[in-house]
Amino acid sequence: MAERVAICAVAQTKFRPDRGDASEGEMAYEAIRHVLEETGLTLSDIDSAVSCSQDFWDGRTISNMNIQPFVGAHLGHEDKVAEDGINAVYCGMAQVLSGYHEIVLVVAHTKESQAEKSLVENAAFDPIFMRELGLDFLSAAALQARRYMYKYGITAEQCAKVVVKNRGNARNNPFAQEPLDITVDDVLASRILASPIRKLDTKPISDGACAAILASEKKARKLTEKPVWILGVSSCYEAHYLGDRDLADCAALTKAAQKAYKMAGIRRPFNEISVAEISEEYSYQELLWMEGLGFCGRGEAGRLIDSGKTQMGGKLPVNPSGGMLSGNPTGVAGMVRVAEAALQLRGEAGNRQVRGANLALAHGMTGICGQHQAVMILGTN
Amino acid sequence: MPNRVAIVGIGQTRHKSTRRDVTLPEMVNEAVRAALADAELTMKDIEAVFTSNMETFEGIYLPDHGAATEIGAYMKPGFKVCTGGTSGASVVVEGFCMVASGLYDVVMVLGFEKQDCGETTAAITAAATPIWGKGAVTGAIGEFAKQALSYMETSGAKEEHAAMVRLKADRGACKNEYAHLKLGLESAEQVLNSGYLVWPLRMLDFCPQSSGACALVLAEEKKARSISRKPVWIADVEVVHQEPFRAGTFADPTGKEAYTQHVACERLYKRNGITNPRRDIDMAEIYEPSNWEEMSLYEHFHFCERNQGWKLVEQGVTEMDGDFPVNPSGGVIATNPIGATPTIRVAEAALQIRGDAGAHQVAKDVKTSLASALGGPNWTVLTLLKRSL
Numbered sequence: 045m046a047e048r049v050a051i052c053a054v055a056q057t058k059f060r061p062d063r064g065d066a067s068e069g070e071m072a073y074e075a076i077r078h079v080l081e082e083t084g085l086t087l088s089d090i091d092s093a094v095s096c097s098q099d100f101w102d103g104r105t106i107s108n109m110n111i112q113p114f115v116g117a118h119l120g121h122e123d124k125v126a127e128d129g130i131n132a133v134y135c136g137m138a139q140v141l142s143g144y145h146e147i148v149l150v151v152a153h154t155k156e157s158q159a160e161k162s163l164v165e166n167a168a169f170d171p172i173f174m175r176e177l178g179l180d181f182l183s184a185a186a187l188q189a190r191r192y193m194y195k196y197g198i199t200a201e202q203c204a205k206v207v208v209k210n211r212g213n214a215r216n217n218p219f220a221q222e223p224l225d226i227t228v229d230d231v232l233a234s235r236i237l238a239s240p241i242r243k244l245d246t247k248p249i250s251d252g253a254c255a256a257i258l259a260s261e262k263k264a265r266k267l268t269e270k271p272v273w274i275l276g277v278s279s280c281y282e283a284h285y286l287g288d289r290d291l292a293d294c295a296a297l298t299k300a301a302q303k304a305y306k307m308a309g310i311r312r313p314f315n316e317i318s319v320a321e322i323s324e325e326y327s328y329q330e331l332l333w334m335e336g337l338g339f340c341g342r343g344e345a346g347r348l349i350d351s352g353k354t355q356m357g358g359k360l361p362v363n364p365s366g367g368m369l370s371g372n373p374t375g376v377a378g379m380v381r382v383a384e385a386a387l388q389l390r391g392e393a394g395n396r397q398v399r400g401a402n403l404a405l406a407h408g409m410t411g412i413c414g415q416h417q418a419v420m421i422l423g424t425n
Numbered sequence: 426m427p428n429r430v431a432i433v434g435i436g437q438t439r440h441k442s443t444r445r446d447v448t449l450p451e452m453v454n455e456a457v458r459a460a461l462a463d464a465e466l467t468m469k470d471i472e473a474v475f476t477s478n479m480e481t482f483e484g485i486y487l488p489d490h491g492a493a494t495e496i497g498a499y500m501k502p503g504f505k506v507c508t509g510g511t512s513g514a515s516v517v518v519e520g521f522c523m524v525a526s527g528l529y530d531v532v533m534v535l536g537f538e539k540q541d542c543g544e545t546t547a548a549i550t551a552a553a554t555p556i557w558g559k560g561a562v563t564g565a566i567g568e569f570a571k572q573a574l575s576y577m578e579t580s581g582a583k584e585e586h587a588a589m590v591r592l593k594a595d596r597g598a599c600k601n602e603y604a605h606l607k608l609g610l611e612s613a614e615q616v617l618n619s620g621y622l623v624w625p626l627r628m629l630d631f632c633p634q635s636s637g638a639c640a641l642v643l644a645e646e647k648k649a650r651s652i653s654r655k656p657v658w659i660a661d662v663e664v665v666h667q668e669p670f671r672a673g674t675f676a677d678p679t680g681k682e683a684y685t686q687h688v689a690c691e692r693l694y695k696r697n698g699i700t701n702p703r704r705d706i707d708m709a710e711i712y713e714p715s716n717w718e719e720m721s722l723y724e725h726f727h728f729c730e731r732n733q734g735w736k737l738v739e740q741g742v743t744e745m746d747g748d749f750p751v752n753p754s755g756g757v758i759a760t761n762p763i764g765a766t767p768t769i770r771v772a773e774a775a776l777q778i779r780g781d782a783g784a785h786q787v788a789k790d791v792k793t794s795l796a797s798a799l800g801g802p803n804w805t806v807l808t809l810l811k812r813s814l
């Protein structure tokens with residue numbers, strides 16, 4: 045590769061349950077304005093914009109159409125990636141590395157409050173063989189949680205510990221939607237949504253946006269004193285039919301992580317990475333994804349959370365931001381993980397700062413039981 | 426220096442209104458297999474898969490996930506691009522950047538749409554902002570009726586010219602084994618007597634709703650030369666979007682309108698030393714939702730002077746055996762599986778360079794070709810292809 049790509053600035057909106065006060069473009073611009081101000085750029089300095097949104101959540105086709113003025117795409121280059129926003133960062137990275145563009149604005153936005161979650165998600169299941177079963181991502185996640193807990197003896201208490209940790213961490217994050225001071229017992233006493241998943245095992249409905257400026261090394265040196273480098277990236281698709289997968293093993297994530305680690309020169313992820321931001325829409329997912337990411341062996345994530353090593357101050361803090369569980373929308377959550385990882389590396393994470401962070405992992409997922417997985421490694425060197 | 430990128434495999438389905446014999450993933454798989462066969466590769470050789478589809482047209486959320494195995498993306502990286510009518514060209518741009526960047530050596534890009542699954546016009550009418558625009562949106566037909574009317578009034582073109590464009594497209598489509606509408610039209614009267622959709626746009630003036638897919642294998646230079654004896658180089662790409670309220674802005678009373686087509690082609694031509702497109706480019710596959718828009722696009726892409734597009738038609742310049750062939754494949758007015766439509770333009774423009782277009786191969790030798798895409802509120806994506814760099 046000719047060059048490196050830097051993240052020069054990141055911003056996110058405060059995540060809220062209902063942004064009826066703003067259009068998608070206005071909401072996205074709250075984050076965009078920050079990255080422009082921070083880098084001293086105007087929209088006319090942007091070579092290309094990569095946006096991320098989902099037409100189904102937006103309730104209309106070509107959901108990038110109405111944000112064009114807000115991303116500076118009038119008579120300019122814009123593309124829309126329809127997976128989680130972490131893939132829009134990946135797309136923008138390729139545009140810079142290819143030499144085709146030098147400065148790329150990436151923005152992800154979703155208003156979950158506008159759509160009926162269950163109906164949108166049901167439309168992702170194969171329309172002939174599976175949709176009629178009435179599955180949505182929650183009921184599919186319940187199947188995955190059951191399979192994972194059964195296969196490896198993961199307990200509901202261990203899943204609940206993820207919630208206590210992440211909702212607690214969110215108290216240090218001014219952008220988090222729902223920080224909570226709760227105990228394992230509170231989680232286990234919350235209402236069952238789809239057994240074994242309880243209300244506090246999942247995230248609230250959320251609206252918000254995230255933005256970043258990517259640039260070539262040469263441009264980045266002029267735009268920021270604290271560039272964060274994208275050292276490794278990969279993504280991977282799993283099979284669609286749940287019966288074609290062992291839901292207790294996340295093969296796609298393992299593969300994406302291995303490729304990203306190889307690219308970044310990481311051999312022992314748990315020892316080398318300083319902080320990880322993981323997209324856990326359901327509590328069990330943080331445990332399962334940690335296994336996929338190679339932070340521990342198969343079935344060992346329960347013991348890892350018990351050990352406290354993933355808490356703030358632990359060997360590898362996971363989700364200091366409070367994670368997706370504390371309230372990030374679908375499609376934006378993975379990009380928020382990138383933004384949070386970048387803030388950690390810049391030493392700008394405020395009260396949620398992990399001391400001395402120099403190598404960070406961001407993870408995003410899209411689809412049923414994390415059918416599409418993406419991993420990005422960021423560093424200061 | 427970025428890696429050079431070539432198209433080394435091309436495949437498409439036989440496009441039809443309805444494909445009740447296959448599911449969407451099965452249909453897409455036909456194009457994937459065709460592109461692999463053309464490249465003499467297997468899926469093991471493909472490192473990543475990037476897709477294009479408009480999910481609201483089929484009513485399938487995350488359609489790339491549902492088709493992950495059939496598109497060959499199982500256990501591979503990739504993502505879906507979704508920018509409206511231009512999606513199938515945007516995905517070529519992303520694939521081009523992925524290979525040019527050195528992130529991958531060999532990738533597949535593919536577009537697909539199975540319109541027998543859903544109701545496209547219903548989805549398009551919901552595209553505008555609910556507060557300001559929704560009441561004014563009529564789907565694509567209404568927009569292109571406005572275009573036809575304003576072109577007729579400003580350029581002096583007659584309905585007969587639009588009919589000539591339609592006949593040209595049908596002659597191409599009848600020679601193209603993959604084309605959807607093969608009507609065997611014999612006279613302009615058949616076009617002029619077809620019923621109105623939205624005045625002055627008639628049934629035969631507008632593109633159909635097709636179901637189909639198109640896949641391309643892209644490779645960096647060294648791999649490309651080892652895979653293909655006839656690699657087609659992606660010399661350059663250009664994407665120009667605009668703000669949404671300019672959808673349907675076709676008349677130009679001030680003479681100062683900046684059309685995305687102008688902006689895109691002027692940037693592309695300048696970067697590639699194209700001063701006279703009719704001389705420096707050998708043929709084009711353009712995204713013409715209607716015969717009237719095809720004449721406008723000749724002008725927008727500077728194939729001729731303003732208001733002269735219909736004269737190119739009269740002179741037969743853009744015929745298959747003409748001086749500057751446009752859409753020998755039959756174009757969008759014959760075949761329109763939306764997410765695949767711009768990918769097909771690139772595929773057809775590449776086949777012309779290879780000399781592999783079969784019965785619709787143009788008479789002249791094609792060294793350089795141009796593919797265009799149109800979508801959203803009149804957005805433009807261009808791909809410039811060359812036989813040698």
